Amino acid sequence: MLEHIIATRPHAPRLKRRKLPAAWLLAVLLVATASGLWHVLRTHVSNLGSAQLMSEHGVYSAWNRDEVIVLVRHAERCDRSRQACLGDPSGITVNGSHAAAAVGDGIRRLGLADADFLSSPEVRTQQTASFVFGKAIETQDWLARCDSTFANAALAHKREGHNLVLVTxxxxxxxxxxxLGVADGERVAGYTSALFVSKDSNGKAHLLGQLNANQWQTLNSSTGK
Structure with missing residues (x-):
C-alpha cells in the first residue's frame, strides 16, 4: 500500500530557470571590464625604499637629466605631538628635526648642483627646510595654499635643466x-616623506614613487657616500 502511494504521488512542479536578458549580462560584463581597466590604468605610488628601487623606477636617471620635482612634507608638528619641541609651538619637534636632517643627507647624495629649493612660509615647513638644506631657503605663499591650483603651480616652477625640491x-x-590619478587609499604622505615626480621635456608629469622617513635613513646607510 505504501509503495502504491509513493508511486502514485504527483511530482512537484519543477521551477523554470529564468534566463537573464542578454543586455543585462552585457552591462555586467562591461562594468566588470571597466573596473578591471581602472585598477590597471590608475596611477600607483611605488615604494622607493632602496637604492635598487630608486634605480628601477627611474629616479636616478631622471635626476641626472634634471627632470625631477621632490615634494617633501614637513617634519613632525609640535602641536600634534607629545615630543619635545624645538621651541616655537607652531614648529616641529626635536625628533622631526633629526628626520629632516636625514632627508637632507639623502638629497645631497642625489646631488644639488642643478637644483632649486622652495618652502612654504609656515614655521613648521621653514624649520624642516633649514634642517634639510642646512640653511634658510626662499619661501613662497603658494606652497601653503593646498588647493586645486597647487599641481599646476608646482609644475610651472620646475625650470628646465634644474631639479626642484619643495618643502610643503x-x-x-x-x-x-x-x-596624477592616484586613488584615495594610496594618497598618504607621512612626516618628512618625499614624493618624486618627473617632468619630461614635453611638460608631462610622471609619478616615480615615494620614500617615507625611515626609508630615507635606510637609503642613506646603504649608499654610504
Whole structure:
C-alpha cells in the first residue's frame, strides 16, 4: 500500500530557470571590464625604499637629466605631538628635526648642483627646510595654499635643466597626486616623506614613487657616500 502511494504521488512542479536578458549580462560584463581597466590604468605610488628601487623606477636617471620635482612634507608638528619641541609651538619637534636632517643627507647624495629649493612660509615647513638644506631657503605663499591650483603651480616652477625640491604640506601633496590619478587609499604622505615626480621635456608629469622617513635613513646607510 505504501509503495502504491509513493508511486502514485504527483511530482512537484519543477521551477523554470529564468534566463537573464542578454543586455543585462552585457552591462555586467562591461562594468566588470571597466573596473578591471581602472585598477590597471590608475596611477600607483611605488615604494622607493632602496637604492635598487630608486634605480628601477627611474629616479636616478631622471635626476641626472634634471627632470625631477621632490615634494617633501614637513617634519613632525609640535602641536600634534607629545615630543619635545624645538621651541616655537607652531614648529616641529626635536625628533622631526633629526628626520629632516636625514632627508637632507639623502638629497645631497642625489646631488644639488642643478637644483632649486622652495618652502612654504609656515614655521613648521621653514624649520624642516633649514634642517634639510642646512640653511634658510626662499619661501613662497603658494606652497601653503593646498588647493586645486597647487599641481599646476608646482609644475610651472620646475625650470628646465634644474631639479626642484619643495618643502610643503600633506594637503598640497594630495592635490598633486589627485591630478596624477592616484586613488584615495594610496594618497598618504607621512612626516618628512618625499614624493618624486618627473617632468619630461614635453611638460608631462610622471609619478616615480615615494620614500617615507625611515626609508630615507635606510637609503642613506646603504649608499654610504
Amino acid at each position: 604640506h600633506s594637503g598640497c601633496i594630495d592635490h598633486l597626486e589627485r591630478q
